[in-house]
Amino acid sequence: MSGSNPLTVPECPTIPSLLKEVRTGNMRAISRAISLLETNGPERKALLEGVEPFSGHAPIIGITGYPGAGKSTVIDQLITAYRSQGKKVGVLAVDISSSLTGGAILGDRIRMQHHSLDERVYIRSMGTRGHRGGLSMATRDAIHVLDAAGYDVVLVETIGMGQEEGEIARIAQTVVDVVAPGLGDDVQAMKAGILEVAHIVVVNKADHAGAHETLQSLREWVPEVLLATATTGEGIPSLVEAITRHQQSLEVEAPISG
């Protein structure tokens, strides 16, 4: 089975052979490439030059929102939705690294476990490794790798720290902000800098009290707000539609060439 095995890669590949394997969608090669980009060593330039020409096709969807709001659970549901459309889905889930030790517990994928046996889903956890802005230094590079490897959509989960999260807006075309009920009053919603960059706000945990109130107060501030219960999948079809609408509105503004 080795020839067709999507996970197989030679032990110590050269950059050109690694790139070739990445382009065929070989998961081990993709993983190695991302690790090399994360270490930011001398291979980075050649790797990026190798993937960038093949990248630029996949929609990049950023998922942000405060810790525990339900970002990973929403992503789990989005994976299911995109898989049912036959798409290959890439996920980059960023968690914060300890500033003291550099260590991290990367646990977002626990919420996405149904997909760990799906050959057409790739999930990668990344520590911030001291980078500020809600993502890791190599997140953008890793998106290029997944895009070049043929993933049809890339979902990026930020660390979820509010004001510090500007970077996702520069990397993703569509930013989804996941909030939980009880965010507070309008002023807090307005102050929560992250809403500025969000194209779509999801009031998650609609099974909890106060979800409708939160929805109402947010309606005044953001164009697209919807309710969801990520644990059951309720509201996810509307979210998928909202993302598609937003993507389409971008195409009208700036048609993707080629």
Next chain:
Amino acid sequence: MTTATTPIRVLIGKVGLDGHDRGVKLVARALRDSGVEVIYTGLHQTPEQVVNIAIQEDVNAIGLSIHSGAHTSLFPRVLELLKTHHAEDIAVFGGGIIPSDDVGPLMETGVRALFPPGTSMSRIVEFVKGLPR
């Protein structure tokens, strides 16, 4: 070139059906506190899931916790799957309830280390830090 500041990445999780997760959480935290990037999978993983995750996450090692008595089949299965994927370079180690009679045979199949109840976290951390990169 891998710089000295690049953290070791280790998958930590429980395979099989038991829910004894105190030990594995202690290990995950101790490794985090020593500068390791821990990909924590939680409970009830199958060997197939563990190996797929290990490959997607490009980990240096897989640390498994087993208290169900199924260690004699689960560890060899993980090693076998790593071999099928040409990923034998990923080290496998673990802990939990592993009777001492089973330790030797498991080490022979390729498990690098097994840590019994009562092992200090510093020993486990030292082992992980000593793994080849």
